[in-house]
Amino acid sequence: MIQSIFSDEHTVVFLQKGPLVFVSVSATRQSEQQLRRELLHVYHQIVSMLTQASINRIFERRKNFDLRRLLFGSEKVLDGLLDVMDSDPSFMLSAVQCLPLPSSSRDALSHILQKAITPDLVFSFLIANNRLVSVVQEKTVLEDARLKPSDLHLLFNLIRASAFQAGEIWMPICLPLFNHDCYFYAYVAYLDPPECTVCLVLLSTDKEAFYAVAECKRKIEEAFASQNALQWVANTQLYYVDDISVANLRHFLYKPSKVLDHHRQLPQFTCPEMEVGYRSQEERIRLLDPYRNMHNRIHSTSRPLKLIYHSAGKETLLAWVTSKFEMFACFTPLVTKKSAISELTKLLRWIKKEEDRLFICHLPKYSTAPQPGRSSTDRGSSARPNTSDTGLLSLL
Numbered sequence: 397m398i399q400s401i402f403s404d405e406h407t408v409v410f411l412q413k414g415p416l417v418f419v420s421v422s423a424t425r426q427s428e429q430q431l432r433r434e435l436l437h438v439y440h441q442i443v444s445m446l447t448q449a450s451i452n453r454i455f456e457r458r459k460n461f462d463l464r465r466l467l468f469g470s471e472k473v474l475d476g477l478l479d480v481m482d483s484d485p486s487f488m489l490s491a492v493q494c495l496p497l498p499s500s501s502r503d504a505l506s507h508i509l510q511k512a513i514t515p516d517l518v519f520s521f522l523i524a525n526n527r528l529v530s531v532v533q534e535k536t537v538l539e540d541a542r543l544k545p546s547d548l549h550l551l552f553n554l555i556r557a558s559a560f561q562a563g564e565i566w567m568p569i570c571l572p573l574f575n576h577d578c579y580f581y582a583y584v585a586y587l588d589p590p591e592c593t594v595c596l597v598l599l600s601t602d603k604e605a606f607y608a609v610a611e612c613k614r615k616i617e618e619a620f621a622s623q624n625a626l627q628w629v630a631n632t633q634l635y636y637v638d639d640i641s642v643a644n645l646r647h648f649l650y651k652p653s654k655v656l657d658h659h660r661q662l663p664q665f666t667c668p669e670m671e672v673g674y675r676s677q678e679e680r681i682r683l684l685d686p687y688r689n690m691h692n693r694i695h696s697t698s699r700p701l702k703l704i705y706h707s708a709g710k711e712t713l714l715a716w717v718t719s720k721f722e723m724f725a726c727f728t729p730l731v732t733k734k735s736a737i738s739e740l741t742k743l744l745r746w747i748k749k750e751e752d753r754l755f756i757c758h759l760p761k762y763s764t765a766p767q768p769g770r771s772s773t774d775r776g777s778s779a780r781p782n783t784s785d786t787g788l789l790s791l792l
Contacts, residue, residue, distance in 0.1 A: 400428045411435040414448070415455035416463070425685055427692040430488070434481055437546065440572040441477050444550045445470055447570045449577040473557040480553060483680040488691055489651050489722075491663040492545050495527040496635060499752035501628040506530045506760040508625065512615040515764045516602035518580065519543065520612075523595040524629050526552055531662070532760040545663050547571035555584055555595060562589045564613070566606045569599075583609040587617060587626060594629055637668045640746050642739045646671060646711060647683065648725040650747055652755070653718075666747070666754045683711075687724045690715035694722070705733040716740065 401408040409431040411418040418435040426434075443451070446466060454461050467474075481487050509520040509532045518537065522529040533543070551569065558565060564585040571580060583598040583606065596616060598609050620626055637645045651665040674683050690704050694715050704715040712727040714736045725743070727736055747754065 407431060409435065411439070413439045414452055415459070416442075416451070425689045427688075430688060430692055434487070437477060437481065437487060437549070438474065440546060441474060441550050441553065442467065443572040443576055444554065444570045445473070447577050447579065448572065472559075473554060476557045477550075477553045480556075483677060483684060485649050485667065485684060485687060486545065486549060486665065488684070488688055489649065489663075489665050490545050491651050491665040492528050492548050493666065494664055494754065494756050495524050495529045495629070495632055496666075496750075496753050497529065497628070497632050499757065501625075502530055502756065504623065505625060505628070506532055508616055508619040508623075510760055510762045511619070512612040513762050513764055514600075514605065514608040514612055516600045516605055517598060517609065517612065517764055518601060519597075519599040521551075521597040521599075523552065523555070523597065524632075525593055526556065528664075528756065529594075529629060530760075531756065532762055535761045535763045542574075543571075543662060544573040547573050551582070551597065555597070558584070560584075560586075561592055562586065564610065566609075568603070579603075581605065583613065585613055587620065588630075594626060634669050637671065640668070640743060642743050642746070644728040644731050644735075645739060645743065646726045646728060647674060648723060648740075648743065649687065650743075651722050653721055662756065662759060664755050683726060686713050690724060705736065707731075712736065714740065 397412070398410055400410065405423055407420075407422050407426070407428065409420045409422070409428050411420075411432050413436075416439065418438060420431045420435050422431055442463075451463075454463075454466075486493055505522060509522065509530060512520070518534045520530075520532045522531075528548070531543070537543075551571070554569060564583065567582050567584070568579040569582045570576065570578065580599040580601060581603050583596075583600070585596050586592040587594045587596055596613055598612060600609050602608075637647065647668060647670065649665055649667045651663065670680060674680055686706065686708065690706065690713060693704060694701050694717050701715075702717055704713075706713045707729070710729065712729055712731045714723075714725050714727070714733070716723045716725075716737070721744075723740060723744075725736070725740055727739070731739075751757070
């Protein structure tokens, strides 16, 4: 079976997943492994809409079935995924980017989400401008079935492609790395129309739970209004490299590895807003290309590296990986290796100081099981999530 083809100007990579074959033709400097991972994201996006079990069952019955019939209308979702992978480093880093927010504000938002629950509700997300603000989950979610960044990337992309401005959406979605054969039912609504920058996503295992989940959203809106919580998100201060006072620095990507347990639960990264020279789509892609090249060399299976210093015509780049973090940084031209490492040491001190603001430092949990001494009217229902086809345990 052909895995890849290399020519002077192009790399052709193949990926077969069951009855489906994916092909990537690239003129970038991405490695074969990186291109195959991108194809895997495309496959997972298709699975998120159909489930792996459904795809396999269809082709077992009809080997010549045209899958485009089932994917009709989803072209915008797949095109959006391909576009965002060109310029979003979260796919390369296998991590999610959080909205910088004071820890006290983030905790207060999470507490509101924890209080608005209903049976079979598994995850509650608050998203702003495609960045994660807060996430809470049901306590019975098993450790080996925990949320993966790739699933969040697919969920974010599906929301972007929906492009609705007001109202609410109730749709089935499969999270392939959580369970590739079952659906969640996603309730999606913006909390700040007409701006539509703050999005609430509630995932349930009960396809009949729309009205119960919509009631959770109403409670969240009331709590937000009483505390003026949307202003906390609206007034958050995004940061630029000029705010850090690191000489000659233009941009960086920072992903903690084994600092605290919460980073293993949900890998995260942070980076500053792009400066003027990198704000166009073309310039963002041009910067991400050498980042990808260094990422591939750093994580090479045959010859992994710890440090890469690369001086190019328009910038100097440095990749640095330790047991605690991985860092990819872009400096002005002519910066020496010694100077770059010295400046990154200052940057690490700043990140450590701002850690509680830049990252979600713990994943709050809630329980949809009835509490001793509480009546069923306190929660709307006293029944635990069952093990039927729409129950949480069937997903796990």
